[in-house]
Amino acid sequence: MNILILGSGGRESAFAWKIAQSPKCENLFIAPGNAGTGQYGTNINLKVTDFAGIKAFALSNAIDMVLVGPEEPLVKGIHDFFLADDELKGIPVIGPQAEAAQLEGSKDFSKEFMQRNNIPTAASKTFTKDTLQEGFDYLATAGLPVVLKADGLAAGKGVLICLTLEEAKLELAEMLTEAKFGDASSKVVIEQFLTGIELSVFVMTDGTNYKILPEAKDYKRIGEGDTGLNTGGMGSVSPVPFADAEFMAKVEQRVIIPTVEGLKKEGIPYKGFIFIGLMNTEGEPWVIEYNCRMGDPETESVMPRIQSDFVDLLEGVAQGNLNEKEIIISDKVAATVVCVAGGYPGEYLKNKAISGIENVRGSHVFHAGTTLSGEEVLATGGRVLAVTTLQDNMFNALQQATADAARIYYDGVYFRKDIGFDLL
Ligand code: ATP
Structure with missing residues (x-):
């Protein structure tokens, strides 16, 4: 092919x-x-x-x-x-x-889909400029903290967690009346705050049948100990120890099956990946979001754990016979550490020559924001390289990926040295 x-x-x-x-x-x-x-x-x-x-x-x-x-x-x-x-x-x-991609493209669409299909998710209501006052009234009853979400795509920045009612009202008004996130915030979802620990579950579907891919945990904040600004993702680990068989069975029964069946029942064809962002609250799964594609940097940790022929699985999606395919998943641990540009996620350094990739021994280096310039590889994006390893146990995987990330150099190189260590 x-x-x-x-x-x-x-x-x-x-x-x-x-x-x-x-x-x-x-x-x-x-x-x-x-x-x-x-x-x-x-x-x-x-x-x-x-x-x-x-x-x-x-x-x-x-x-x-x-x-x-x-x-x-x-x-x-x-x-x-x-x-x-x-x-x-x-x-x-x-x-x-495009219609099904609204599961990611519109938070209002995805919340309504979950509510119609009895998929566990935080209580929420959607407001527009015309219903701002009702939004204020809802906020007054919603409890704190409260989550405000711009309906549309806002490059991961459109979600605000507000600690006080005053802050929430101010933000809601700015989003709806001053287009704080442009068109994306012409509708705002006000959502109950969930506590727990997050993970990502990935499903491949042909619209009827599905396969569950390895789950992963990603690390969004720039700073160690999950501090500082949000980024596209600083690292990932798969499998996730707290996603045990009992939890994953609940995810399959309460989330995955109703999602695939809901799409089918509503006449929304879906051939591709469903990325389910979940909160594990005392062993119970709650859906935070759907994405209509794989995650990054989760894919870098998910792919190495899939032992089956991936093209064969993709063919199953395309031909609608995914049920006839087998997915074999390695029980080894994959860890990914992302090297980013100096300054990222703010203004960052660009066009810096990268060296040391050849010194990486126990990991594979996936390129992200890199460009070839003659013989040189330049760091041109915010997230530059993803260093991934597959090892027999969690400690070795985390240690290897972190040590290999340190073998790479470019002016301003930064990576988190604590990816996954909270899971040990
Ligand atoms: P992403 O960049 O992951 O695509 P997004 O902008 O699509 O994010 P969400 O994933 O819905 O938005 O929310 C971003 C983050 O905000 C979540 O990863 C989670 O940490 C936090 N969050 C969202 N909803 C809630 C909630 N109801 N309770 C607690 N935290 C939440």
Whole structure:
């Protein structure tokens, strides 16, 4: 098969690494890719939202399958674009159509979906500019802390946890009347605050059948001990010790099955990944969010634990016979430590030459924000590299990934030395 992956981050590097190992993959292309993805396939200089360019490329290179990494092209309807085009409609796209991508693209849509399908989630209500006063009244009864969420995509910044009623009212007003997050906050979901410990569960579905991929925990804050600003993700670990068999059985029964069946019942086709952000509250799962794609940096820890042929599983999604496929998961532990640019997640240093990747021994280095400039690999993005290892036990995995991250150098390099150590 000729496979095209859309995206350029660590997630897409991990997909490319895994897909390149499949005997079913003849030619692999990554658009646009990064300085590392060229080791697994051919980078194509196309933006993930350049649908016309993607069409031309897919047709002239006999692409048999498109795997979409990030949410943006999904929310913008890349899958629908393929289905609506006579020349493209025979090429399966892995990733949901725009309507289903609303599970991620609109928090109001996803909350209503969960409520309709009795999926455990925090109590909530949605307000607009016209119902601001009702929003204030709701806040007064909601308890503290309270969570305000911009309805639309806000690059992970649209969620505010307010500790006082005054702060919550001020923020709600700013979001609704002053477009604090632009169009994304023209609707705001006010949600009950949940306490517990978070994890990510990943499901692959063909719309009827599903497979549960390895779960993972990610680390969002820039600082050690989970302090400081939120980032795209500083590291991840899989498996998650507190997601034991009993907890995962509850997740499957109460969340995964009702989600897949709910989509089907509501006539919303879904072929792709469902990323379920969960809170484990004293052993009970509560859904915080859905995403319509895999997580980054979770994918870097999930892919190495999948022992089955990943292309075979993707074919199952495309053909609707995922039930006939087998997923074999390693019981080893994967850990990922992300090296970021100096200054990230604020203004950060760019175009710094990277050295030391060749000194990494026990880990695999997935590139993220990197670019080739002649012979040099430059750090050009906020999240630069993801250092992943697979080891027999948690301690060795955490120690190895952290030690290998320290072997990499570029001006301003930073990584957290505590990824996963809270789980020991
Ligand atoms: P992401 O960047 O992960 O996609 P997002 O902007 O889509 O995030 P959410 O995942 O819904 O938004 O929320 C971001 C973070 O806020 C969560 O990871 C969680 O830590 C916290 N959070 C969200 N909802 C709640 C809640 N009801 N109770 C407690 N914390 C919450």
